[in-house]
Amino acid sequence: MSDYLVDLGANRTARNLVRTLGLPLPLPQKLERGKGPLSARPVEGKTVWVGLVGAADATVQAALAASIPALGASVALLGPGFDPQPWNEAGEGFGRPVDRKDLPADDDKGHALVFDATGARTVADLKALYNLGHNSVRKLARCARIVVVGRPPESMGTPAEVAVQRSLTGFAKALAKELGAKGITSNVLEVAVGAEDRLGGPLAFLLSKRSAFVTGQTLAVDARVDGTPGAWSARPLDGKVALVTGAARGIGKATAKRLAEEGAKVLVLDRPADAGPLGEVARSVGGVAVAADITDDGAAAAILEAAGEGGLDIVVHNAGVTRDKTLGRMDDARWDLVMAVNLQAIFTIEAALAEAGAVNRGGRTIVMSSIAGIAGNMGQSNYAASKAALVGWVDAMGAERASEGIGVNAIAPGFIETRLTDAIPVATREGARRLSALSQGGMPVDIAEAVVFLASNAALGVTGRTLRVCGGNFIGA
Amino acid sequence: MPVSIHSKPGRRAVIVAGSRTPFHRAFSKLLKLDAVDLGAAAVKGLLDNTGLDKSEVDSIVWGGVILPSSGPNVGRELGLQLGLPPSIEAMTVTRACASGLQAVTLAAAAIERGEADVVIAGGGDSTSNAEVKMGQRFVHAFAPVALGKRMGPSDWMNVASQLMPISEVLPQQPKVAERSTGELMGEAAEKMAKRNGITRESQDQLAVASHRKAVAAMEAGHLGPEICPVELPNGDLVSTDGLLRPDTSVEKLARLRPVFDRKNGSLTAGNSTALTDGAGAVLLMSEEKAKALGYTPLAAFRSWSYVGVDPADQLLIAPAIAMPRALERAGMELSDIDLVDMHEAFAAQVLCVLQALASDGWARHRLDRDRAVGEVDMARFNVLGGSLALGHPFAATGARMVTTMARHLHRTGMQTALLGICAAGGLGAAAVLEAV
Numbered sequence: 016m017s018d019y020l021v022d023l024g025a026n027r028t029a030r031n032l033v034r035t036l037g038l039p040l041p042l043p044q045k046l047e048r049g050k051g052p053l054s055a056r057p058v059e060g061k062t063v064w065v066g067l068v069g070a071a072d073a074t075v076q077a078a079l080a081a082s083i084p085a086l087g088a089s090v091a092l093l094g095p096g097f098d099p100q101p102w103n104e105a106g107e108g109f110g111r112p113v114d115r116k117d118l119p120a121d122d123d124k125g126h127a128l129v130f131d132a133t134g135a136r137t138v139a140d141l142k143a144l145y146n147l148g149h150n151s152v153r154k155l156a157r158c159a160r161i162v163v164v165g166r167p168p169e170s171m172g173t174p175a176e177v178a179v180q181r182s183l184t185g186f187a188k189a190l191a192k193e194l195g196a197k198g199i200t201s202n203v204l205e206v207a208v209g210a211e212d213r214l215g216g217p218l219a220f221l222l223s224k225r226s227a228f229v230t231g232q233t234l235a236v237d238a239r240v241d242g243t244p245g246a247w248s249a250r251p252l253d254g255k256v257a258l259v260t261g262a263a264r265g266i267g268k269a270t271a272k273r274l275a276e277e278g279a280k281v282l283v284l285d286r287p288a289d290a291g292p293l294g295e296v297a298r299s300v301g302g303v304a305v306a307a308d309i310t311d312d313g314a315a316a317a318i319l320e321a322a323g324e325g326g327l328d329i330v331v332h333n334a335g336v337t338r339d340k341t342l343g344r345m346d347d348a349r350w351d352l353v354m355a356v357n358l359q360a361i362f363t364i365e366a367a368l369a370e371a372g373a374v375n376r377g378g379r380t381i382v383m384s385s386i387a388g389i390a391g392n393m394g395q396s397n398y399a400a401s402k403a404a405l406v407g408w409v410d411a412m413g414a415e416r417a418s419e420g421i422g423v424n425a426i427a428p429g430f431i432e433t434r435l436t437d438a439i440p441v442a443t444r445e446g447a448r449r450l451s452a453l454s455q456g457g458m459p460v461d462i463a464e465a466v467v468f469l470a471s472n473a474a475l476g477v478t479g480r481t482l483r484v485c486g487g488n489f490i491g492a
Numbered sequence: 493m494p495v496s497i498h499s500k501p502g503r504r505a506v507i508v509a510g511s512r513t514p515f516h517r518a519f520s521k522l523l524k525l526d527a528v529d530l531g532a533a534a535v536k537g538l539l540d541n542t543g544l545d546k547s548e549v550d551s552i553v554w555g556g557v558i559l560p561s562s563g564p565n566v567g568r569e570l571g572l573q574l575g576l577p578p579s580i581e582a583m584t585v586t587r588a589c590a591s592g593l594q595a596v597t598l599a600a601a602a603i604e605r606g607e608a609d610v611v612i613a614g615g616g617d618s619t620s621n622a623e624v625k626m627g628q629r630f631v632h633a634f635a636p637v638a639l640g641k642r643m644g645p646s647d648w649m650n651v652a653s654q655l656m657p658i659s660e661v662l663p664q665q666p667k668v669a670e671r672s673t674g675e676l677m678g679e680a681a682e683k684m685a686k687r688n689g690i691t692r693e694s695q696d697q698l699a700v701a702s703h704r705k706a707v708a709a710m711e712a713g714h715l716g717p718e719i720c721p722v723e724l725p726n727g728d729l730v731s732t733d734g735l736l737r738p739d740t741s742v743e744k745l746a747r748l749r750p751v752f753d754r755k756n757g758s759l760t761a762g763n764s765t766a767l768t769d770g771a772g773a774v775l776l777m778s779e780e781k782a783k784a785l786g787y788t789p790l791a792a793f794r795s796w797s798y799v800g801v802d803p804a805d806q807l808l809i810a811p812a813i814a815m816p817r818a819l820e821r822a823g824m825e826l827s828d829i830d831l832v833d834m835h836e837a838f839a840a841q842v843l844c845v846l847q848a849l850a851s852d853g854w855a856r857h858r859l860d861r862d863r864a865v866g867e868v869d870m871a872r873f874n875v876l877g878g879s880l881a882l883g884h885p886f887a888a889t890g891a892r893m894v895t896t897m898a899r900h901l902h903r904t905g906m907q908t909a910l911l912g913i914c915a916a917g918g919l920g921a922a923a924v925l926e927a928v
Contacts, residue, residue: 055802085857087805107848108857110687110806 018432018448018455021045043454044198047158049224049464052276055249056087057223061126063088064119066147067096069134074211075164077101079131082215084109085246086222088126091116093147118150125151127160127222132183133206135165136176144186152194161194161201162221163187164214167235170207180205184233191231191487195452200230200487206476210238216473219247225468228429228461230452231487236476239417242377244475251471253278256327258318260309261334263289265433266383268296269459270331270466275300277467279329282321284309309334309360315367326373329470332361332382335401337435339394350397357401361408376420379470382409383462384425384481390491402427406481413479422478424469429485430456452487504779505603506789506928507596510614510895511538512772513722515883516734518619522769524725526621527556528563530771530885531570535612537720538773539574548785550608552582553599555591555615557886558622558666559584566616588915589835590798591615592772592890593923597796599776609781615887616771622666629654668767670916673804677916678752678838680807682759685840687806688847692758695839696745699763699880701870702836706877707738714876714903718895735766735883763839768883772891774898779928789928791898794908795821796923803918808841810920811912812848813858816865818922819910826866829924831909833897835889836878841914876900889913894925901927 023029024042033040049057063083080101083090091114092102099115106113119125128151135141144163155161168180183203190201202221206214213236220226221234257274261267262283271281281302285293290306297304307317318327336356338349361382368374387395388402405425412423430436430447436456439447448456465484468474513533516522522530531554539546554567563569567582587594592615599613631638633654636647643651668677675683685695709715710733721731740762750757751764782789797817801810811834819826826832826849836842846868848854855861876896879889890913897909906927913921 056805059804081857104851104853104856107851107853110684110809110844110848112687112689 018043021455041196041449041454044157044196046198046227046453046455047224048227048458048460053225053249053251053467055247056085057219057225057247058126059087061088062091062124063127063129063222064091064093064125064151065129065131066093066143067134068130068132068143068147069136069140071096071098071131072133073098075131075133075206075214078211078214079129079164079218080105082218082247083129083222084111084113086219087111088222090114091119093118093151094143118147119154123154124156125154125159126156127162128152128155129218130163132163132165135179135183137179141179141182148190152190155194155197155199158198158224158227160222161187161190161199162218163201163203164218165203165205167205167207187233188231191452195230195487196454198227198453200226202229202231203233205233205235207235207237210236210476212244213238213476215244216247216471216475217477220468220473225464228453228457228486229465229482229484232483234477234482235480237478238476239414240422240475240478241418241420242472242475245472247473250278251473252329252467255279255329255470256282256322256325257329257331257470258282258284258322258327259331259333260284262296263293265435266428266431266459266462267333269463270333271296271300271302273460273463273467274329274470275302277471279470282318284318285334309364310355314360315364318364319367319371319373322373326375327368328375328378330368330374330378330380331466331470332364332380334360335383337395337398339398341394342396345397353397353401357398358404361405374421377472378421379474380412380421380423381466381469382425384427386427386429386483386485386488386491389427389481389483409481410479417478422469422474424474424477424479425481426462426465426469427481427483427485428457428462429483429488431462432456432458450489451485455486457484457486503604503606504792505600505776506779506782506792507774507894507898507925508777508782508787508789509538509542509775510718510772510891510898511541511720512718512888512892512895513537513616513770514719514730514733515768515770515885515888516730517883518767518769521724521730521734522618522722523620525618525722525769527558527560527566527616527618527771528569528573530616530618530722530769531566531614531773532573533722534614534616534720534771534773534888535570536574538612538775541720542775542787544610544775546576546580548610549576549580549612551602551611552580553595553602553611553613554582554584555595555887555890556584556586557588557591557617558619559586560621561623586887587798587921588917588919589837589884589886589889590913590915590919590921591887592892593796593894593911593913593921594798594890595887596774596776596890596894597793597923599774600793603776603778609778611776612773613776614771614773614891617886617888618769619767619885620769624666668916670803670807672917675807676752677807678759678764680803681764681838681841682752682757684806684808684844685758688844690758690840690843690847692746693742694843695758695763696742698836698839698842699745700740700742702874702878702880703737703740705875706736706881709876710736714900715896718892718899733882735768736881759838759840763880765837765879765884768885770883770885770888772888772895774891774894790902791909791925792928794824794924794926797821797921799920801918801920805918806844807916807918808837808914809844809848810918811914811922812845812854812920814920814922815849815910815912816859816861818924819865822924824908824924826868826910829908829910830872830906831875831897831900832868832873833893833909833911834874834878835884835893835913836874836880837884837914839880845912845914890921894923897925901925
């Protein structure tokens, strides 16, 4: 589960040698990842540049001003058009006076570049993307962050305005690819009118080290889920009860650990055959082991019993299987098992939880989709169908449960270094790793961090979405 | 809800008198006196000045930061050392630099709850007598010896083998550092100065003003009566403070080199408080008792507030939250306050807090207020000097401030004083005193 090129690149001598000899080896940047529980100020002492694209929208500006200095960052406002008042106030509130300058100075180093492009309406407005970006991107530190804040294109008035907003996604994805070798991520947040007060959470996640493997993505923020927005905080899951299926190893295990670190009591579920490792996970996270096969009729009852009267706040449907064969060669059993585990079991358990009213108000449901579900994959017609189904399912469920205050989202992992991917033949594995903006595979913890984000109140504005945690994988992007 | 005199009609605790030892730089004149000796001297001074019948005292509430491990209940030890009646019970509290104020407000609370009628409260520290500790590794290695095990050569070899590297077993010098972050307090203040744009010049000006006002107050005889002479083991009497510099000036301070960040820093020995030895004591009574015993009350607490912030962020900013809270609990605004008295840990820290109080942004983001608490009128600020000039024996400072402000209110006929103290661990303390 280690990537030799990342290790090589982290060694200064080796890196210089490869460069000097002109070897045709990509040297991916070793990603900076957060350690342990979330910090209240994930960008403590870092410099965040903020630029305007188009006219300033007061509500968006107020939301950005209320969140970025509170995360511990020193803000520099680049270029004209700002109303400095909300920024100055936030700077005073958090003891980080806001700087103003036209462009970064030659010796400046930025940790993040945030474009507020919610006011972009015309082609001329977009020129600011060029001006600010052109003069800043080479001054960004390794593993820096670019976040473009826009509006959902479909909410725009004229086709030209729709187009202008849609251009932001192409711009951000291109930067993800251009700057991925430095570990820099680039993403878009599309904030709906009226959801500005929910922007801070997703922005904090994207600016933090927790989103190290999320790049080239567009995440929509809306006000559909009933609830009260709150500030980014440490231990966001205190007092919550979480269920994680498929928790004996890999992504599920990493997820259970991270949820527990943020204060959740975690019910870890896996097949009775994996009761040994499952028990170890339960012990290490101070949780409860539920040994059950999610395709069994009794699984839902076992979950309800373990949850008890307090119910569940977070449900992570992580368990999944692959049974690869090209369709012509695939036997019934392969098709049936994949559908039973990856899809039908989720439907059955969700129905039982809903009937029992077991998911509390403010709850969060997270399912694991896959890049294979988005792009399709050779030999995975069964798997791809089941994972694509989940993209549709969260879309529908997100809308359905919003009024109950419940958010429903999917995560689509790209190439993640696990026991399963270790078993892939070397050449295929190498291809899968390198065909991404960050030129490397992700770690199980990258998925776990995305789960923690989606499980917390920071993601109040996110529902019905599929978040790719794929390092900017070229497939299906 | 509000811990305020107005929320609990009934008994009121009043401040009757206060007394403190002279304050001296650590490792100077008071070197031979430990925290118990200094506390005993302050309490003795208080009893001598007031002529109080010792049998009237119900309890002693003492504060300390560097507690002697041989007798951490300093309040009890000093009572026994003074030969006070053993029936006067005592406790010792610690809340870093707010320990002294904590002791005094605890005493007021006990009186107002009806638990006591007469309480001596205060605090003190002897930084000169901070214990130099052997590293835990050294202690653990020698555990078999300490436990009286019969030691053979191999046991001694075993002990010796655990004593490397040598740097980890040498005695550890005590320092004013945060346990959670490892940061020295001065480094934290330096960081705050940089973040909030506090200049070296403004710090030096505040320090000079502190010295000028303290010297003037001393010359006018306002502070002298609070100071009781202390007898040293050799029989010498120390009766005046040792840190005041009547001849200091902005030009002189400007020549000092930064201490905590030698290259780009702005905090110097001149605009930071010195490590100090000293103690202060306050006599509190229920209003009825004071009347019955024929004492004139000086002031009473209208409210107080203790708060905490993340020490990894701005370690010493918490008074900018505690002071508005205390005002709110007193049902007052800053404009209702006649005197503002703040502990000056570092000039930079005071200026950061004053800047926050004057900021609408601070009010909106940190206090749930629409408007700034207000600009503190410097003509009402630390009118008799502050810790920069007088010194700061950690737990004595709260008692000193309460004494000085209570006496000043009484002497001038002014009505209210707002106190603010920053403390290690990201703590902040504040209180509103009103004339009686």
